Amino acid sequence: DIVMTQSPLSLSVTPGEPASISCRSSQSLLHLNGYKYVDWFLQRPGQSPQLLIGLGSTRASGVPDRFSGSGSGTDFTLKISRVEAEDVGVYYCMQTLESPYTFGQGTKLEIK
Amino acid sequence: QVKLQESGPGLLKSSETLSLTCRVSGGSVSSHYWSWIRQSPGKGLEWIGYIYYIGTTNYNPSLKSRVTISLDTSKNQISLNLTSVTAADTAVYFCVRLRLSSFDVWGQGATVTVSS
Numbered sequence: 001d002i003v004m005t006q007s008p009l010s011l012s013v014t015p016g017e018p019a020s021i022s023c024r025s026s027q028s029l030l031h032l033n034g035y036k037y038v039d040w041f042l043q044r045p046g047q048s049p050q051l052l053i054g055l056g057s058t059r060a061s062g063v064p065d066r067f068s069g070s071g072s073g074t075d076f077t078l079k080i081s082r083v084e085a086e087d088v089g090v091y092y093c094m095q096t097l098e099s100p101y102t103f104g105q106g107t108k109l110e111i112k
Numbered sequence: 113q114v115k116l117q118e119s120g121p122g123l124l125k126s127s128e129t130l131s132l133t134c135r136v137s138g139g140s141v142s143s144h145y146w147s148w149i150r151q152s153p154g155k156g157l158e159w160i161g162y163i164y165y166i167g168t169t170n171y172n173p174s175l176k177s178r179v180t181i182s183l184d185t186s187k188n189q190i191s192l193n194l195t196s197v198t199a200a201d202t203a204v205y206f207c208v209r210l211r212l213s214s215f216d217v218w219g220q221g222a223t224v225t226v227s228s
Binding site for chain 2: 037048051105106
């Protein structure tokens with residue numbers, strides 16, 4: 001199985017400041033078609049996960065443009081340009097290149 | 113707007129069969145892939161498997177011997193069966209749409225507790 005490793009596991013950010021979460025995969029998630037099969041989700045307290053970024057860098061419908069995704073074959077980053085109070089929760093990366101699809105451990109973001 | 117609603121028994125005993133249904137509204141099960149994902153404190157988020165509307169299935173090998181995902185197009189719903197449950201199957205079970213290789217629509221989740 002492809003192992004997804006996130007860092008840090010928690011971070012505390014002042015509103016208006018940027019934040020960055022890293023996700024490393026145990027093998028390349030770059031498909032021959034050029035797409036990177038990594039997604040990012042936010043799970044707010046008491047809610048289901050919601051898709052933020054698909055295929056490495058495509059923002060899902062309704063997701064603010066302060067969220068961006070980037071990365072190479074095995075190293076990926078989710079960036080929040082200016083953190084807001086509503087961004088509190090746990091962020092997960094996930095690979096959908098190869099079955100079984102697997103998730104990272106999660107990164108808990110809190111507001112200072 | 114597609115919405116997913118899971119339902120089923122919340123409490124089971126060891127060795128029983130977990131059966132959940134997911135009702136789809138605002139869209140049809142006769143398109144896209146439909147998946148089940150579970151979340152437990154011990155194992156985090158775990159993909160269980162998916163079904164394509166033509167009936168093709170793909171399961172996580174860790175659960176494959178015990179899991180069945182099916183579609184009922186007449187009721188516009190997806191079902192999950194997991195046999196011989198143990199305490200390790202205690203989790204919140206999510207029904208999720210898989211579209212363009214991303215899990216883009218999630219249900220609110222159904223909490224299942226397995227007691228011995």
